[in-house]
Amino acid sequence: MTGPKIRLHVEQPLAAGQAIALSEAQANYLFAVMRLGPGAAVHLFNGRDGEWQAEVAEAGKRRGILVCRAQTAPQGAPPDVWLVFVPVRKDRTAFMVEKAVELGAARLVPVSTRRMNAERMRIDKHQAHATEAAEQCEATWVPEVAALQPLERLLTGWDPARRLYWADEDLARHAAGGDPAAPAAAGARAGAPVSPPARGERAAILIGPEGGFTTEERALLRGLPFVSPLSLGPRILRAETAALAALTLWQASAGDWR
Numbered sequence: 002m003t004g005p006k007i008r009l010h011v012e013q014p015l016a017a018g019q020a021i022a023l024s025e026a027q028a029n030y031l032f033a034v035m036r037l038g039p040g041a042a043v044h045l046f047n048g049r050d051g052e053w054q055a056e057v058a059e060a061g062k063r064r065g066i067l068v069c070r071a072q073t074a075p076q077g078a079p080p081d082v083w084l085v086f087v088p089v090r091k092d093r094t095a096f097m098v099e100k101a102v103e104l105g106a107a108r109l110v111p112v113s114t115r116r117m118n119a120e121r122m123r124i125d126k127h128q129a130h131a132t133e134a135a136e137q138c139e140a141t142w143v144p145e146v147a148a149l150q151p152l153e154r155l156l157t158g159w160d161p162a163r164r165l166y167w168a169d170e171d172l173a174r175h176a177a178g179g180d181p182a183a184p185a186a187a188g189a190r191a192g193a194p195v196s197p198p199a200r201g202e203r204a205a206i207l208i209g210p211e212g213g214f215t216t217e218e219r220a221l222l223r224g225l226p227f228v229s230p231l232s233l234g235p236r237i238l239r240a241e242t243a244a245l246a247a248l249t250l251w252q253a254s255a256g257d258w259r
């Protein structure tokens with residue numbers, strides 16, 4: 002194959018000989034932006050049927066047809082880790098969504114907290130970022146970006162079998178030599194959760210807003226049996242850095258980075 006591998010997420014079923022009619026946006030991307038013509042190869046995935054090599058059969062300005070030739074990868078699945086985050090500024094949230102998909106998060110769950118400081122969140126835009134990231138990083142699935150909901154509501158309906166790693170910025174202050182007697186700091190070391198994540202566990206990582214968690218939110222989190230406080234070292238990270246660092250730690254010890 003010459004040139005970069007071009008991957009496209011589609012909704013249609015994929016099977017040998019299956020014809021795929023492109024949307025206007027897809028046709029524009031393949032034929033106007035990437036300048037493909039008839040006979041060119043494109044890789045397709047839909048989150049169910051693995052990855053398929055397809056060939057451009059018809060290339061129009063606003064439409065086009067691809068035909069599936071052969072499966073090039075089986076259907077995969079990410080490890081079962083969610084990123085629960087508070088939307089920050091639009092471009093930083095987009096960055097966080099993109100990187101979380103690349104790092105192998107299975108689901109992105111935006112929550113609102115008291116100190117949330119963001120304009121209204123466009124879930125459809127962020128879902129599109131997630132799809133683009135999946136296309137780029139050769140995943141065969143696209144993580145769902147859930148609807149924005151209050152943190153308290155999410156915690157009320159939480160499945161206790163899913164462990165929630167709470168990236169707690171207060172632990173950074175203790176790690177840096179602050180009040181060593183704070184209960185949340187007990188047993189938490191920089192870069193390591195209170196007890197190590199286990200392979201195959203269902204997990205989620207909670208990252209707070211730029212303004213941090215309030216005293217009430219901290220008390221709520223501390224009282225929940227499925228919550229494990231997580232320190233990310235002695236410096237206060239921006240929310241998007243914290244999300245990447247926490248996902249990296251979890252993936253390296255319990256995820257699919259073998």
Ligand code: SAH
Pocket residue numbers: 167168169170171172173207208209210211212213214231232233234235236237238239240243
């Ligand atoms: N302004 C807040 C910090 C917010 S940082 C304050 O001064 O307290 C944004 C989020 O990133 C935090 O809510 C936390 O979830 C995460 N975070 C940042 N640095 C961290 C660290 N060193 N350890 C654990 N979590 C951290």
